[in-house]
Amino acid sequence: MFQVGDKVLYPMYGAGIIDSIEEKEVLGVKGQYYLLNIPHVNMEIMIPVGKAEDLGIRQVVNSEVVDDVLRFFFEGDTDPVMFESNNRFYRDINKKKMKSGDIYQESEIIRDLTRKSNLHKLGMEDNNMLHTALQLVTSEIVQVKGIEMEKAVEMLQSVINQAKEEKEKQEALG
Known part of the structure; x- marks a missing residue:
């Protein structure tokens, strides 16, 4: 599980920072979501915590x-x-x-x-x-x-x- 402030890469979108981890209700289902800020495309993406690995999200390299x-x-x-x-x-x-x-x-x-x-x-x-x-x-x-x-x-x-x-x-x- 990632933490707030972690720098991660979301394939096809790029690298960004986990701004927060929040509980949200989407289509009537509550769940934990990463709010990922990808600054180079000025985008914020909500990613279900349980799907991050399946989506290929990883820590940025060193x-x-x-x-x-x-x-x-x-x-x-x-x-x-x-x-x-x-x-x-x-x-x-x-x-x-x-x-x-x-x-x-x-x-x-x-x-x-x-x-x-x-x-x-x-x-x-x-x-x-x-x-x-x-x-x-x-x-x-x-x-x-x-x-x-x-x-x-x-x-x-x-x-x-x-x-x-x-x-x-x-x-x-x-």
Whole structure:
């Protein structure tokens, strides 16, 4: 059970803070609810305490995990199937990764779609997926590092730009 003030991640919505735990009556049934404030989308969500685990809600990762994600962001291979123009199978895999709430899987989505965008313009669905993954990861960085969203976006963009520059250098060398 989470406590008031806990920083948590709600997959597909992002990281936020448990503002309160209240007893509410919804559709004639009383129950305990977390009131989760997700600041980056200016949203407050009521979540039944007993359903939090089923919804994939978890504590935000620690600072070392964020540092690890940023340090190794572009390591690993991208499945070549991802580069096929209209691959529904890969999009379904990305949706599962997103719903997992796992910061490593979310960063894989960003890595792979960034690589794909370097080859050609992303379609609307891929672009939306990339945008959502970026929001989820940056919202968690905000909560973990205690920084403003703009600073978290800059941090992540710096990692993406650095990887792109390294790739261009490698291609120029040979």
